[in-house]
Amino acid sequence: MHQGDESHPVVDSHLIAKTSTQRMKPSEHIDNYYTATRNEHTAYPALQAHIRTDVVIVGGGSTGVSAAVELAERGFAVVLLEANRIGWGASGRNGGQVTGSLSGDAAIEKQLRQRIGSDAAGIMHTLRWHGHEIIANRVQRYAIKCDLRRGHLHTAYSTSDIDALQSSILRAQEAGLGDQVAWLDRTQVHQKLATPLYYGGVYNRYNIHLHSLNLCLGEAAAAHSLGCLIHEQSPVLSIDYGDTPTVRTATGSVTANAVVLAGNAYHRLAQHRLRGLVFPAILGNLATAPLGQSLANQINPDNFAVYDSRMVLDYYRLTADNRLMFGGGTNYSGRDIGNVAKTLRPALEKTFPDLIGVDIEYAWTGTAGIVINRIPALGRVSDNVYYAQGYSGHGIASSHIMAEILADALTGTLEHFDLFSHLKRIRLPVGPRTGSALVALAMQYHHLKHWVGPR
Template structure:
């Protein structure tokens, strides 16, 4: 782990609030397995768990330790759907877009099922609020909620009448809202560690501190680390923003974008109940989003402020506290006790990017901020595909993706242009 990434994770409330088991041992020597999975986050662990249930032997290689990347640092929002619905509908057509949407809903149900089946204590709460900061955006939000009901048959969401919005969220910033009764939030690291325990119990071999250096492709791939190798029949690349140069043509289609979260001191229960009804997770509909929720111990977890530069979470605390105070004036002076960040793997069209580089080499990436639930069902789909039932996986692999022009050197430029463009649109 380099110094910049140490700064991104070392002041995480998620890490401070869990008791980790000792790290899995590094990969050493030569191992044979049916499947080698790269990455011990949600998608990799989900694929490994599902593959074991289908009778495959599985080895998971993790460069750091379980849940070190986005799976252990994200906002914890458990969401149906995708970061952007339009490219899914446009490319797949109405009927197959409805199938894809239903699969995303299945992803939320799968998370709920796993929490119960494997007894994962991850502070699961149902209820999600989409909120709008202007009348125009509130109208758009109402239309979107109506279209989900009409076009996708998703009736867990409803637009909240404008006069009732203050009863759901006590902030003058928001003039419109929609409530999703199925989506919600979890403690993301607790959930990831629970998946890892379930995978180990099922017979999955997990090796931490085992960064993959190269992959020999072919009928029988060989995956190499510094200290060993895995000989296998199938490979699943589930490293998202951390695959580096292993699959350059694939990873060129995502931009790693940094997002930041702060956690306040524990707050009075009466204030928590007053600010957000039913402890829902909340996200606004702006391009530069604010997303937030209360933790089980009554901390406000407040996220936003995207970057792909060298920003230090500690240096951003004043900005984040100012934004928090703009949303909830009573929290303007709440003490910030933790600040951390991580990468979101954003595809150009913000649709998920699942596919194959060979018939026996699969990848999962491009969750674009909707990964807590979608990663789980993606892992199940890739396991089905390896087992010979590829219809759901192939549905998503039809989505076309293109590399960001100019490669990684231009990521900062594209991000700034995107921010400026959407800020101008939001001023209109």
């Protein structure tokens, strides 16, 4: 069993914010299912020079590489600096479920309605499922091999969740999904999944699941093919703000017309503006040994990706080689989960009794950025230093939408950027540790409600 190593950089980048002379030791990819089955081992060189460019992006996860593709496609000279390896962070560790699209959509729509009235519905209509479109088009355009599959179930863990799930069908249909979404009752869900759990669920044929590290690596390769310079193992230590800002690593620097901060929960840059906005939560994930076709068909014959309706939820799917990838056990306090396989095994076996005693080959954690009201944190820390982060565990699609909005803004189309950057996020006047503890308390409250509420 491989236990991926959630090593130092959260702490290191925090240190770096305090002292730009302190060096951060870059890491290789952690050992997990994704890295064991990646299409390529990247070896983009570390930054060793001073470069002048149009846009420099800090962070090579979904947000950073997607922004790099968008900008390179529009003819910008782009430099992407990644502290470790492309997809080293949450983007190479997640559940691979591309669902619902925009994190915090209900809160976003409510605020937009107050500001722009009925036009809000149109904007949400365009954006809510747009991440799926960007990803599917990009995978096709650049022939990215990432095991992309359609089909998802959002299951009712408790009878009290049924109404909310059923009304989400109406909203999805209004957003143009039509008969791609449907309600499955308890019996129908049990025909699709060999589990005793759940009281029904929303079937969504449009939602995607995929190999998220291969998506990220493929997008980076696409950006590179369009001329983007990529430097891995190049942690940014400091930013000099000004008309043409400069970001500095230990061995080089990049001066640009604009900077995009895309380090999400792993960076501590620009804390004078970003402190209290996004808090780290640790999520656990695992992959069993290959189950074989017959057992895989038995537990999940249509190969749906699944998550349940709880606030602190379990999420799972089959991989291309018929393993069960199973995640959960989110620790909103930001503290380590410890032995991930041991922590998640009871939930896995409760979900699929056919898998009691199954071998777990990989288990790992990753850090996601949580915003209290779940609205992605998009904005500027100065005239020309932008950021996009905090997708509250739903970042694959959201990061792609935010990257497109950022690229639009840098091209002069500010409509969506202005709308999003002016949305109210809840900012706590505390550091990451205290903030995460408060988020954990709130989540514990929701968790308890599930245990004492109707089942």
